[in-house]
Amino acid sequence: xxxxxxxxxxxILQEGANSTLRxxxxxxxxxxxxxxxxxxxxxxxxFYIPSGxxxxxxxxxxxxxxxxxxxxxxxxxxxxxxxVYFCAVIRGSTLGRxxxxxxxxxxxxx
Amino acid sequence: NAGVMQNPRHLVRRRGQEARLRCSPMKGxxxxxxxxxxxxxxxxxxxxxxxxxxxxxxGMPKERFSAEFPKEGPSILRIQQVVRGDSAAYFxxxxxxxxxxxxxxxxxxxxxxxxx
Numbered sequence: 001x002x003x004x005x006x007x008x009x010x011x012i013l014q015e016g017a018n019s020t021l022r023x024x025x026x027x028x029x030x031x032x033x034x035x036x037x038x039x040x041x042x043x044x045x046x047f048y049i050p051s052g053x054x055x056x057x058x059x060x061x062x063x064x065x066x067x068x069x070x071x072x073x074x075x076x077x078x079x080x081x082x083x084v085y086f087c088a089v090i091r092g093s094t095l096g097r098x099x100x101x102x103x104x105x106x107x108x109x110x
Numbered sequence: 111n112a113g114v115m116q117n118p119r120h121l122v123r124r125r126g127q128e129a130r131l132r133c134s135p136m137k138g139x140x141x142x143x144x145x146x147x148x149x150x151x152x153x154x155x156x157x158x159x160x161x162x163x164x165x166x167x168x169g170m171p172k173e174r175f176s177a178e179f180p181k182e183g184p185s186i187l188r189i190q191q192v193v194r195g196d197s198a199a200y201f202x203x204x205x206x207x208x209x210x211x212x213x214x215x216x217x218x219x220x221x222x223x224x225x226x
Contacts, residue, residue: 033214041199043217086152096141096205097166098215100152 002027002091006101013077013108021072021104023087031090032063033098034072038083046072046085077108113137115184116202116218123192123225131187131221135204141165142185143215144177147199159185160207192225199223 003026013019023032034046047054047061049070054061058077063070074081084105088098113136123129135142141160145153158166159179170177174192179185189196199222203215 031214035217041222042219043201045214045216048214088153096143096207096213096215097155097158097169098143098145098153098203099155100145102152 002029002089002099004087004089004099004101006085006087006104008104009102010105011107013106015077015079015108015110017077017108018073018075019077019106021074021085021087021106023070023072023101025068025070025087025089025099027091028068029065029089030092032065032070033088034061034070035086035088036081036083037086037103043086074106077106079108079110082106082108114139114202114204114216114218116200116221118221119219121221121223123223125193125225126191129189129192129196129223131189131200131202131223132184133187133202133204133218134184135202136216139204139206139216141205141207142179143203143205144185144187145201145203147201147220149198153201156187189223192223194225197223197225 005024031050036044049063051065058075060073084103086103088100115134144156147153155169157177174190199220201220202218205213205215
């Protein structure tokens with residue numbers, strides 16, 4: 001199957017700092033999603049971004065499909081941003097199945 | 111996300127019992143997926159279903175696990191004769207499907223299964 005690698009595995013920030021999370025994937029993909037798993041375990045959709053750049057408030061994401069990576073930017077981080085950020089991709093040959101990375105554990109301190 | 115409903119949220123079973131996990135997809139979604147999350151790990155695909163059809167079950171353990179998505183009612187993930195290693199969070203996702211196979215998936219809140 002396709003390999004999805006996320007970095008860094010852990011990130012600790014002071015409130016107000018900016019950060020960049022990276023997702024590399026080993027094969028061409030049809031779609032890519034970013035999720036935030038909050039401390040209660042809920043998976044929240046952040047971006048559906050097979051290519052290009054999108055922004056939503058303090059968060060933005062860029063996917064360069066030809067180079068097989070995606071970046072998630074978090075600006076002016078807040079304590080509520082804490083949790084695990086997952087990248088997940090879909091290959092065309094595997095229908096709607098998502099392949100997940102292992103995530104980046106983000107902790108934001110006040 | 112709130113549109114995908116899973117129940118129960120928490121389930122405790124003794125070894126050897128059966129566990130039944132339910133998932134109602136978002137309104138208008140006809141594609142359902144089940145994933146399992148073990149502690150400190152990402153989510154692993156288990157099975158992909160459409161109404162009355164199993165499309166891809168390549169991620170399902172060969173024994174004790176089964177899934178269905180009947181014409182009426184929720185999708186069910188069934189685990190027979192549970193063992194401690196089945197303890198995990200089980201997530202259901204749904205997507206619209208249709209002519210485009212690769213569409214955005216939305217997840218339920220998960221069922222946390224604990225086997226004692």
